[in-house]
Amino acid sequence: xxxxxVKTVLLALFSLMLLFPIYILFMSAFKQANELFVVSLWxxxxxxxxxxxxxxxxxxxxxKNSLFVSTTxxxxxxxxxxxxxxxxxxxxxxxxxxxxxxxxxxxxIPTTTILVPLFMVCKGLGIENxxxxxxIPAFFNAYGIxxxxxxxxxxxxxxxxxxxVEGCGKVRLFVQIVLPLSKPMIVPLTIAFFLGTWNNYLxxxxxxxxxxxQTIQVYLANMVSGYSTPWNEVIATAAMSAVPVFFLFLLxxxxxxxxxKVTGIK
Amino acid sequence: xxxxxxxxxxxxxxxxxxxxxxxxxxGLAVFVVIPIIYAFxxxxxxxxxxNEKVFVGAANYIRMWKDAGWWNAMLRTLKLTALYVPSxxxxxxxxxxxxxxxxxxxxxxxxxxxxxxxxxxSVIASTLWMxxxxxxxxxxxxxxxxxxxxxxxxxxxxxxxxxxxxxxxxWINLGYNMILFLSAIxxxxxxxxxxATIDGANRWHIFRYITFPLIRQTSIFILVTTTIASFQVLDxxxxxxKGGPAKATEVGALYIYDRSFNMMEMGYGSALSxxxxxxxxxxxxxxxxxxxxxxxxx
Amino acid sequence: MKKITALLMVLVLVFSFSACGNKTAQEDASxxxxxxxxxxxxxxxxxxxxxxxxxxxxxxxxxYNASHEDVQIEHTVVNQSDYTTTLIPTAYxxxxxxxxxxxxxxxxxxxxxxxxxxDLSSYYTExxxxxxxxxxxxxxxxxxxxxxxxxxxxxxxxxxxxxxLKEAGINPxxxxxELYEAAKKxxxxxxxxxxxxxxxxxxxxxxxxxxxxxxxxxxxxEDGSCMVDSKEMITALDxxxxxxxxxxxxxxxxxxxxxxxxxxxxxxxxxxxxxxxINAAENDYxxxxxxxxxxxxxxNNSMTVAGGQKLAINAESEYKDEAADFIFSLYGSDDIxxxxxxxxxxxxxxxxxxxxxxxxxxxxxxxxxxxFTDFYPxxxxxxxxxxxxxxxxxxxxxxxxxGGVSSEDAVKEAKQAIESAMDK
Numbered sequence: 005x006x007x008x009x010v011k012t013v014l015l016a017l018f019s020l021m022l023l024f025p026i027y028i029l030f031m032s033a034f035k036q037a038n039e040l041f042v043v044s045l046w047x048x049x050x051x052x053x054x055x056x057x058x059x060x061x062x063x064x065x066x067x068k069n070s071l072f073v074s075t076t077x078x079x080x081x082x083x084x085x086x087x088x089x090x091x092x093x094x095x096x097x098x099x100x101x102x103x104x105x106x107x108x109x110x111x112x113i114p115t116t117t118i119l120v121p122l123f124m125v126c127k128g129l130g131i132e133n134x135x136x137x138x139x140i141p142a143f144f145n146a147y148g149i150x151x152x153x154x155x156x157x158x159x160x161x162x163x164x165x166x167x168x169v170e171g172c173g174k175v176r177l178f179v180q181i182v183l184p185l186s187k188p189m190i191v192p193l194t195i196a197f198f199l200g201t202w203n204n205y206l207x208x209x210x211x212x213x214x215x216x217x218q219t220i221q222v223y224l225a226n227m228v229s230g231y232s233t234p235w236n237e238v239i240a241t242a243a244m245s246a247v248p249v250f251f252l253f254l255l256x257x258x259x260x261x262x263x264x265k266v267t268g269i270k
Numbered sequence: 271x272x273x274x275x276x277x278x279x280x281x282x283x284x285x286x287x288x289x290x291x292x293x294x295x296x297g298l299a300v301f302v303v304i305p306i307i308y309a310f311x312x313x314x315x316x317x318x319x320x321n322e323k324v325f326v327g328a329a330n331y332i333r334m335w336k337d338a339g340w341w342n343a344m345l346r347t348l349k350l351t352a353l354y355v356p357s358x359x360x361x362x363x364x365x366x367x368x369x370x371x372x373x374x375x376x377x378x379x380x381x382x383x384x385x386x387x388x389x390x391x392s393v394i395a396s397t398l399w400m401x402x403x404x405x406x407x408x409x410x411x412x413x414x415x416x417x418x419x420x421x422x423x424x425x426x427x428x429x430x431x432x433x434x435x436x437x438x439x440x441w442i443n444l445g446y447n448m449i450l451f452l453s454a455i456x457x458x459x460x461x462x463x464x465x466a467t468i469d470g471a472n473r474w475h476i477f478r479y480i481t482f483p484l485i486r487q488t489s490i491f492i493l494v495t496t497t498i499a500s501f502q503v504l505d506x507x508x509x510x511x512k513g514g515p516a517k518a519t520e521v522g523a524l525y526i527y528d529r530s531f532n533m534m535e536m537g538y539g540s541a542l543s544x545x546x547x548x549x550x551x552x553x554x555x556x557x558x559x560x561x562x563x564x565x566x567x568x
Numbered sequence: 569m570k571k572i573t574a575l576l577m578v579l580v581l582v583f584s585f586s587a588c589g590n591k592t593a594q595e596d597a598s599x600x601x602x603x604x605x606x607x608x609x610x611x612x613x614x615x616x617x618x619x620x621x622x623x624x625x626x627x628x629x630x631x632y633n634a635s636h637e638d639v640q641i642e643h644t645v646v647n648q649s650d651y652t653t654t655l656i657p658t659a660y661x662x663x664x665x666x667x668x669x670x671x672x673x674x675x676x677x678x679x680x681x682x683x684x685x686x687d688l689s690s691y692y693t694e695x696x697x698x699x700x701x702x703x704x705x706x707x708x709x710x711x712x713x714x715x716x717x718x719x720x721x722x723x724x725x726x727x728x729x730x731x732x733l734k735e736a737g738i739n740p741x742x743x744x745x746e747l748y749e750a751a752k753k754x755x756x757x758x759x760x761x762x763x764x765x766x767x768x769x770x771x772x773x774x775x776x777x778x779x780x781x782x783x784x785x786x787x788x789x790e791d792g793s794c795m796v797d798s799k800e801m802i803t804a805l806d807x808x809x810x811x812x813x814x815x816x817x818x819x820x821x822x823x824x825x826x827x828x829x830x831x832x833x834x835x836x837x838x839x840x841x842x843x844x845x846i847n848a849a850e851n852d853y854x855x856x857x858x859x860x861x862x863x864x865x866x867x868n869n870s871m872t873v874a875g876g877q878k879l880a881i882n883a884e885s886e887y888k889d890e891a892a893d894f895i896f897s898l899y900g901s902d903d904i905x906x907x908x909x910x911x912x913x914x915x916x917x918x919x920x921x922x923x924x925x926x927x928x929x930x931x932x933x934x935x936x937x938x939x940f941t942d943f944y945p946x947x948x949x950x951x952x953x954x955x956x957x958x959x960x961x962x963x964x965x966x967x968x969x970x971g972g973v974s975s976e977d978a979v980k981e982a983k984q985a986i987e988s989a990m991d992k
Contacts, residue, residue, distance in 0.1 A: 022386070103295070517963070
């Protein structure tokens with residue numbers, strides 16, 4: 005393909021435009037309260053005060069909680085949904101179409117409507133006010149199933165057919181051949197599950213009132229309360245809470261770079 | 271004899287399949303389907319969270335039919351969807367195609383930059399963008415002013431507010447969907463492109479006849495999931511405008527939230543949700559039907 | 569790759585079990601304490617306060633728990649905006665509602681009429697009833713039964729940047745015309761003349777009421793009929809709407825309209841806010857000269873509105889007596905130290921009790937507080953209407969503020985909505 009520097013430059017410029025608000029977020033975290041609402045590209049008085057105030061134990065605890073919850077959900081969801089998606093894409097069984105339809109339709113109900121009944125279910129299971137209540141319901145999200153299914157539909161059949169000819173059972177086929185080649189899916193899926201859980205506000209708010217299990221979004225929302233909001237602290241907290249996610253992205257960057265092609269590996 | 275063998279194999283395949291889907295099915299059934307059924311159930315009652323539920327049959331649905339506020343809210347949801355979904359789809363596809371041809375470190379920098387906004391959760395993004403959209407002290411107006419334009423009201427204008435929300439949605443979701451398209455594009459063997467170029471096809475032809483058809487599954491996925499998400503936008507609007515100014519951003523999901531919790535009319539809220547759910551169902555299936563090929567590939 | 573996956577799976581399983589384990593351990597622990605002290609009653613108390621107010625609450629809960637073996641107060645802090653919308657209703661629905669909760673005019677009638685609040689009349693002594701300001705007691709009662717304990721009265725005033733007004737040669741406005749002219753003169757490219765609330769919320773209505781009353785209008789007449797479409801209401805709406813339509817008041821706010829930062833950071837010359845920001849004005853913006861005057865009026869009839877939180881007890885609580893004991897010991901007893909502390913140190917607000925005012929005269933006369941103390945007598949309690957009425961009123965305001973709807977049309981629509989709701 006021809007390398008058009010113009011194209012690259014334009015893309016780079018657009019990237020900078022996308023990054024601009026994030027820059028503002030982080031830069032503002034170093035602004036004192038009196039400058040916070042002044043439009044400027046750099047603080048007149050660069051200060052670490054906000055950070056010192058913000059990085060307290062409650063904040064760190066909520067980050068820890070969010071990390072734990074999001075990571076657990078991501079790992080388990082990947083396992084569950086890859087299996088389910090593969091079955092829906094490749095295996096034949098009665099009721100497949102109906103099951104798939106039902107699964108997708110679960111995405112279509114607004115969260116507000118199921119808040120109350122879901123709480124009742126969790127209460128019945130005894131998992132309110134606990135990590136389990138934060139984690140377990142989050143596993144079961146049809147988005148991941150749908151994504152894996154589409155991915156496996158496009159998966160080149162030749163590999164599987166070759167393995168079957170050699171008498172490989174379905175399970176071994178999945179675990180030893182298909183899964184390892186699912187790497188291109190890992191990046192978008194990890195991001196989707198991790199962030200979807202990290203982002204969750206309404207559910208953690210309802211299911212958990214114990215401060216020790218508080219997640220970061222709820223912590224942030226609690227800062228903006230009452231009549232006098234310390235905006236410099238809020239901005240700094242918001243900026244700091246994005247840092248763990250950025251780290252995750254950096255970790256995944258390697259996968260992004262490679263963009264492994266599935267075909268061609270015989 | 272042969273028939274017996276095949277059905278045994280088939281049966282084993284069924285068992286394996288069920289084993290694969292069982293954990294998810296059970297989980298979905300308990301944590302999603304049961305609550306949804308409950309919501310359907312409640313829609314036939316009047317319930318204010320506190321007192322006994324009162325069975326009212328189809329009264330909630332009749333009320334919905336006559337509720338101008340609700341239909342206006344649904345119209346806004348449709349407007350949001352009509353503006354947001356095609357923009358997100360086209361923009362992420364466009365950038366994915368562009369970036370797929372950029373190798374080197376620059377490519378990885380660009381990809382990561384595009385993805386960064388996705389790391390900013392909607393609550394933070396709303397707060398952040400309010401800094402940008404602020405009428406007198408906002409960054410966007412500062413830029414506009416330097417270019418000679420007048421101050422815009424953005425979130426304070428009932429004409430601009432919805433678009434402002436859409437812009438934030440695009441900002442957050444563009445990179446992620448672009449990555450999805452990229453993964454799909456990367457799966458297309460180079461040889462296809464090379465062969466086409468040799469045959470004299472230009473870039474547009476290559477895209478239209480080779481690239482686009484081969485990323486069908488991903489396209490469908492992005493179309494359907496973005497539409498679903500678009501019907502459910504709530505967080506951003508709650509923080510940025512609370513449905514204002516003058517209801518300009520009061521979408522269906524917000525209306526449901528308001529009725530359910532503020533007005534404490536959970537039964538009515540559930541009926542509205544059922545309607546939203548059913549309309550999304552129809553919408554999505556029309557979408558999937560329209561985009562499937564003659565082969566049975568929904 | 570496989571090894572890492574396997575390791576991760578093990579980790580996840582371990583975590584999941586330990587998480588479940590934690591829960592059961594805690595359940596065991598709390599069950600044990602409950603079994604050991606058979607009579608330990610745990611009373612759930614939810615608040616949403618921050619800063620000095622949160623500290624006060626933490627301390628009084630600690631003190632109470634230390635001095636009562638058989639009753640323990642479990643205090644949880646949640647987010648204010650969710651408190652009034654999602655949290656309390658869902659908690660009731662799930663049987664998880666706290667024993668002690670806060671109510672405010674926007675939620676009081678709603679909750680009381682739905683039977684969510686316990687009748688507290690029996691816990692009031694005659695002395696207490698006499699000590700509580702009549703308007704505060706009225707606001708906590710429905711048809712003769714008292715459903716809440718008033719703890720504070722928060723009134724609105726006009727805050728302004730003393731220096732900005734001086735530089736522009738403007739005196740703090742006292743009439744509607746003066747306010748309008750001042751806002752016009754003070755609005756520049758960087759500064760808004762006046763900050764008023766923007767969103768369709770109970771707080772916006774809270775700010776609106778005094779303007780409506782001062783114009784001689786009201787939602788209902790004495791005989792209960794709806795007079796939302798009166799001439800006076802149109803006058804008030806026209807006046808209120810002008811500020812937004814002419815860009816003197818912002819159409820969207822980054823920080824809350826109550827937040828004294830609007831004046832404090834120099835983004836606005838004046839703002840309507842209340843007693844609740846006095847401490848913030850003094851502590852967070854010590855370098856800015858902020859003054860306060862009564863709300864300007866059209867006919868030399870300045871009024872203000874008195875809102876504020878009240879404490880209530882869950883009608884379904886198992887421990888009503890104990891809960892009542894706690895809250896009355898703080899705000900309803902002969903010993904007014906805590907009640908005074910709440911409205912003078914933890915925050916600044918007007919107490920609901922005359923004795924507290926009398927005993928703390930020096931505080932109520934200091935700084936910005938003095939101004940409020942002067943116009944406090946003009947305060948009318950914030951009305952507590954059914955949800956359909958506030959919904960209609962909120963919509964009416966939005967239509968005029970931003971919807972380009974004329975006041976005449978807006979009031980007609982509101983009247984229709986309210987009358988059909990009242991018919992039900």
